[in-house]
Amino acid sequence: MTGVRNGGGYGLVARWHPASLVVSAFLAFVGFCGGFAMEASAAEEVPGHPAKATFGGGCFWCTEAVYAQIKGVQSVTSGYTGGRIANPNYKQVCSGLTGHAEAVEIEYDPAVVPFEKLLEIFFATHDPTTLNRQGADVGTQYRSAIFYHDDKQKETAERVIATLDAAKVFPSPIVTTLEKAKVFYPAEDYHQDYFAINGYQPYCQAVIAPKVEKVRKVFKELLKDK
Numbered sequence: 001m002t003g004v005r006n007g008g009g010y011g012l013v014a015r016w017h018p019a020s021l022v023v024s025a026f027l028a029f030v031g032f033c034g035g036f037a038m039e040a041s042a043a044e045e046v047p048g049h050p051a052k053a054t055f056g057g058g059c060f061w062c063t064e065a066v067y068a069q070i071k072g073v074q075s076v077t078s079g080y081t082g083g084r085i086a087n088p089n090y091k092q093v094c095s096g097l098t099g100h101a102e103a104v105e106i107e108y109d110p111a112v113v114p115f116e117k118l119l120e121i122f123f124a125t126h127d128p129t130t131l132n133r134q135g136a137d138v139g140t141q142y143r144s145a146i147f148y149h150d151d152k153q154k155e156t157a158e159r160v161i162a163t164l165d166a167a168k169v170f171p172s173p174i175v176t177t178l179e180k181a182k183v184f185y186p187a188e189d190y191h192q193d194y195f196a197i198n199g200y201q202p203y204c205q206a207v208i209a210p211k212v213e214k215v216r217k218v219f220k221e222l223l224k225d226k
Contacts (some may be wrong), residue, residue, distance in 0.1 A: 049110075050074060050107050050108065050109060051107070051108055051109075051110050051115070051149075052105060052106065052107055052108075052149050052181075053105075053106045053108060053115060053118050053149070053153070054081060054103055054104070054105050054106070054146075054147035054149070054181050054184060055103060055104055055106070055118075055122050055145070055146060055147070056081075056082070056101035056102060056103040056104075056142075056143055056144065056145035056146075056147070057122060057125065057126035057128075057134070057144055057145075058102070058126050058134025058135070058137055058142045058144070059102060059134065059137060059142070059207075060078040060079070060102040060103060060104055060187065060191065061078070061191070061194040061195055061203075061204075061208060062125070062126070062195075062207065062208050062211055063076075063078075063103075063104045063125070063126070064076045064077075064078045064104050064192075064193070064194065064195070065194070065195035065196070065208050065211070065212050066121060066125050066211055066212060066215055067104060067106055067118070067121065068193075068195075068196070069212065069215065069216065069223055069224055070108075070113055070118075070121065070215075070219070070222050070223065070224065071112055071113060071222055071223060071224045071225075072108050072109045072110075072111075072112025072113030072222075073106055073107070073108045073113065073224075074107045074108060074109065075106070075107045076104050076105070076106050076107075077104060077105045077184075077186050077187075077192065078102070078103075078104055078186070078187045078191045078192055078194070079103060079104070079105060079184050079185050079186040079187045080093050080098075080100040080101070080102065080103065080184075080185045080187060081100060081101060081103050081105075081147055081181070081182055081183065081184045081185065082099060082100055082101045082103070082145065082147060082179050082182055083098040083099035083100030083101075083182075084098055084099045084100075085098050086183070086185075087185055088100050088185060089188070090187060090188055090191070093141050094139075094141065096139035096140055096141055098141075099140065100141060100185075101140065101141055101142070101143050101145050102141055102142060102187075103145070103147065103184070105184045105186075106118065113222060115152075115153055115156055116156060116160070117222065119146075119156070119157060119160050121215065121219065121222075122146070123160070123164065123174075123176075124215075124218070125211055125214070125215065126144060127144070128144045128170065128174045128175065128176045129170050129171070129172040129173065129174055129175060130144075130175070131143070131175045143177060144174075144175060144176040144177070145176060145177045145178075145179055146176060146177070146178050146179070147179050147180070147181040147182070147184075148178060148179070148180060148181060149181045154178055154180075157176075157178055158178065161174050161176060161178075195208045195209075195212070
């Protein structure tokens with residue numbers, strides 16, 4: 001690996017991702033969401049039974065690295081979902097013609113980390129106000145999306161988005177799409193655990209590492225024991 005995403009031929013410049021929030025706004029957001037998550041926690045999944053959450057937030061390398069360090073998350077898989085063809089490969093998804101999004105499928109224990117907390121991390125670690133774009137990554141494959149697995153997840157996401165917009169936590173309205181979860185296709189092997197394996201690469205150091213470090217500082221109580 002040299003920092004180039006092999007399937008689509010995208011170099012390091014095309015994967016540049018600006019910070020979604022300045023530090024002060026980010027901290028204000030976390031404080032706000034923390035209160036909301038506590039209020040909304042009455043509607044949780046059945047404790048002790050693994051649940052699934054699927055998010056698209058731009059580059060799946062980034063999203064995977066963020067959630068891999070969260071306590072209660074049992075696995076994070078990078079892949080493709082929300083599209084029109086079966087078994088897409090990376091090059092096809094990068095064309096923007098299949099309708100798929102780069103996404104992660106998370107298996108988690110809701111008794112340890114409820115869906116609301118996963119949403120809090122989701123909205124804090126990417127820009128949900130840019131339509132079909134994260135930084136220089138442009139196209140529907142980079143859309144901000146929540147692929148809900150049941151009505152409870154959909155209702156929770158709708159409530160969170162409405163609350164964040166009403167509070168003007170972000171300078172622009174949230175454009176995150178809510179889509180019913182479809183078949184999730186795991187990405188090629190070289191995409192899995194990308195940051196853990198290739199953390200020394202320039203893209204990882206420039207883009208992924210700051211996100212991971214931010215989560216470690218702000219969500220200390222949610223981190224897995226080392």
